[in-house]
Amino acid sequence: MTKYIIKRLLGMIPTILIIITLSFFIVRIAPGGPFDGERVLTEAVRRNIEARYHFDEPLVKQYARYMFDVLRGDLGPSYKYKDHDVNYLIGNSLPNSIVLGSMAMAVALVFGISLGITAAVKQNTILDYFPMCLAALGLSVPLFVVAPLLQQIFSMQLHWFPTTGWFMTTGGGGWKTAVLPTIALSFAYYADIARLTRSSMLETLRSDYIRTAKAKGMKNSTIIFKHAMKGAMLPVVSYLGPAFAGILTGSIVVEQVFTIPGLGKFFVQSSFNRDYTLIVGVVIVYSIILVIMNFIVDIVYAQLDPRITYK
Amino acid sequence: MKDFDKEKVILNVEGLQTYFKTDAGILKAVDGVSFVVHEGETVGLVGESGCGKSVTNLSIMRLVPSPPGKTVGGKVIFDGKDILQMSEKELRNIRGNKISMIFQDPMTSLNPFLKISTQMIETIRLHQDVTKKEAREKAVEMLRLVGIPKPEQRIDCYPHQFSGGMRQRVMIAMALSCHAKILIADEPTTALDVTIQAQILELIKALTEKFNTAVILITHDLGVVAGMCDKVCVMYAGRIVESSPTEDLFEHPMHPYTEGLIASVPKLDDGGKEKLFSIEGQPPNVIDLPPCCPFHPRCRKKMGICQAMYPPVYHKDEKHHVACWLYASKEEIDNALKEARDVRK
Numbered sequence: 001m002t003k004y005i006i007k008r009l010l011g012m013i014p015t016i017l018i019i020i021t022l023s024f025f026i027v028r029i030a031p032g033g034p035f036d037g038e039r040v041l042t043e044a045v046r047r048n049i050e051a052r053y054h055f056d057e058p059l060v061k062q063y064a065r066y067m068f069d070v071l072r073g074d075l076g077p078s079y080k081y082k083d084h085d086v087n088y089l090i091g092n093s094l095p096n097s098i099v100l101g102s103m104a105m106a107v108a109l110v111f112g113i114s115l116g117i118t119a120a121v122k123q124n125t126i127l128d129y130f131p132m133c134l135a136a137l138g139l140s141v142p143l144f145v146v147a148p149l150l151q152q153i154f155s156m157q158l159h160w161f162p163t164t165g166w167f168m169t170t171g172g173g174g175w176k177t178a179v180l181p182t183i184a185l186s187f188a189y190y191a192d193i194a195r196l197t198r199s200s201m202l203e204t205l206r207s208d209y210i211r212t213a214k215a216k217g218m219k220n221s222t223i224i225f226k227h228a229m230k231g232a233m234l235p236v237v238s239y240l241g242p243a244f245a246g247i248l249t250g251s252i253v254v255e256q257v258f259t260i261p262g263l264g265k266f267f268v269q270s271s272f273n274r275d276y277t278l279i280v281g282v283v284i285v286y287s288i289i290l291v292i293m294n295f296i297v298d299i300v301y302a303q304l305d306p307r308i309t310y311k
Numbered sequence: 312m313k314d315f316d317k318e319k320v321i322l323n324v325e326g327l328q329t330y331f332k333t334d335a336g337i338l339k340a341v342d343g344v345s346f347v348v349h350e351g352e353t354v355g356l357v358g359e360s361g362c363g364k365s366v367t368n369l370s371i372m373r374l375v376p377s378p379p380g381k382t383v384g385g386k387v388i389f390d391g392k393d394i395l396q397m398s399e400k401e402l403r404n405i406r407g408n409k410i411s412m413i414f415q416d417p418m419t420s421l422n423p424f425l426k427i428s429t430q431m432i433e434t435i436r437l438h439q440d441v442t443k444k445e446a447r448e449k450a451v452e453m454l455r456l457v458g459i460p461k462p463e464q465r466i467d468c469y470p471h472q473f474s475g476g477m478r479q480r481v482m483i484a485m486a487l488s489c490h491a492k493i494l495i496a497d498e499p500t501t502a503l504d505v506t507i508q509a510q511i512l513e514l515i516k517a518l519t520e521k522f523n524t525a526v527i528l529i530t531h532d533l534g535v536v537a538g539m540c541d542k543v544c545v546m547y548a549g550r551i552v553e554s555s556p557t558e559d560l561f562e563h564p565m566h567p568y569t570e571g572l573i574a575s576v577p578k579l580d581d582g583g584k585e586k587l588f589s590i591e592g593q594p595p596n597v598i599d600l601p602p603c604c605p606f607h608p609r610c611r612k613k614m615g616i617c618q619a620m621y622p623p624v625y626h627k628d629e630k631h632h633v634a635c636w637l638y639a640s641k642e643e644i645d646n647a648l649k650e651a652r653d654v655r656k
Contacts, residue, residue: 206376207419208414208416208419208420209419209420209421209422209423211374211414211420212412212414212420212421212422212482213422214374214406215372215374215406215407215411215412216406216407216411216433216434216437216485217402217403217404217405217406217407217408217434217437217438218403218407218433218437219403222433226425226433227422227424227425230424231423231424304424305423305424306423306424306426306469306471307423307469307471
């Protein structure tokens, strides 16, 4: 197992290098550049800018220069936010996104799994219909509707929570600021997890070995938690890897609505601005998280299912 | 052969009816099945696929998936109490303790996520007041008894590390670990290859004799029945059409279906010249079956009455019963025909 873990960790390095290389070239294929505005720049100004950012050099040389910087841990200057470099921008926003994403994922997991199991065990009763209706809503109602609706109800009418702010920024308000964005962001993930849990639990409960457990005289609760749980959790675990990476960078709507200084904003804006270094920087962060999460998922998988062994 | 009539009756199934609700109508999987099991007796349930053998036994244990299945009538008396009326708690005390089951497919019947030791120890501790260590010793003992080599080490393996035959041995060890009074074996050898089949059957026979456990053996293999069972019930379309001590059944089959079954067993001594006999046609769809003998479309000896009414049970002697119009007197048939005509009017 240790050997496998080391092998996987080493295997991540070429994966990430390939991702960096591809994204470096792909963003440059897109028409336009970071300094193309409505105003046409004079030849001299354009040359000056290009020289400053080494745009006048051959692409291969730019690539080599960039790779060298990245390997030293420097993601380069931002072409749009000229006061800061990419390291600073990501370093400031990533913790907010991680905290928000983790809280939302935790909420989604707790409610998704518990309600999903209840729905499967009490199939075709109110305890099944209600969580599944909620899940259908979570899947179909977009976040830009859910988030303002929560603000309207819980901030404007009930005055329980502030509309905006973020407790991790100075002067951003207390813990209460975290509640609404967490709920809003977790909603869609709750929906996925609850539905996955329900369907895989139902399937597991119909399997032969559950019948054996019943024939042995086991209690229902023991059957569900000791015999069925592990098998039923497998699809949920494999879903969690990509979902966790997605929740960190995909929180743009929630960040905008609740004014949270997160990574999602840069993920979207940098593409519009053709802010090459910031795009690639965010992609690197995203892919590192994704690769690590997939790695963790594989390890957890092997822990859950004894039939899987890694060598 | 031992006479089991003198032994105590431990299981009495009376008029068991289990129906399934389907979109096409009500499927009468088991429709009025009755039989008794004496202490230590081996009863065979024989019939084609889909004739209700498995559902009968799942109904005895109340394991029929509900919905869509439901046991709507009958009694299953075990030790003087009706299992069908028991509370969940009483039922759990019967399952795995007094009556235990082994299933057709050993590959899927053991929990792949739990060690053999976990699965065996939990069964023993569920029904017996022993410590974990004692339960483990008992489990090892049982595994040794069913012929698992090095049981002290193998007990900590997962099911996927065993072959099919070994898994079925584990299932048997688990089923007998609480000295159940009745072992229900639902086609225990169907998923295994032939050499292993014989071993497993021998094992079941030896162990149940040792523990004086009664066995209900579900099978579609008459060879297995001949070797294992004291008594046979032949099932067709959810009913028992003939029941008899094994020897008597093979020597004097009364129901045309039983005759057909016996005739369709390949014989090794005829030089391979004769073509193998097979019963023509398919078993009937048991949804909305009209009142008739369900076997009549395939029967070589059918009469007019067979299409109009289900035959009553005739007793050749105390132990040999058959449900077929062939053994009715002319008077009875005439009366039944008249009755059927009246109903139709």
